[in-house]
Amino acid sequence: MDGVSEKMLSQTPRALDRDGLVVRDARPGNPPHVEYRLTPLGAEASTRSSP
Template identity: 70%
Template sequence: MVDSTDRAFDVFSRQCPSRSTLEHVTGRWGALTLGALHDGTFRFNELRRRVDGVSEKMLSQTLHALERDGLVQRDAQPTNPPRVDYRLTPLGQGVAERLLALIDFVEGRQGDVLRAQERYDATRGGR
């Protein structure tokens, strides 16, 4: 664990700007979008199909936030019809790699999670 006194930013501080970035990265749609973009460049609708369940509005908002944070690059081609591609920046690539390690861990331990949920629900009368 890194000592937060060695850093210019402290996510545990209420006013730290890194909190909003952390929220964009770890929110459901941000994490899934970054994970999907790790596989390569996507057009908007390709990305929407890859991130199953995300609405057009939420994906658009997510991409804007991630682009503003410097994690996603939006490339608009002046063609007819217009073509817009999304890809990770080098910073986004580093974030996505760490997220994918967490996703891999969670998927690999999901059986343990489900068993823990069953035990919890059994002792507390279900959800």
């Protein structure tokens, strides 16, 4: 993504996980695969922040 650093791409999802807005699901493999999904709290926050 243009204008977004690798550091930001890794830190932001982890912060959202820490704050309970997403759940991180890491799966082993080569390369490793990580998926994130919204928690109910994250879905509510997303709805409230949408115009």
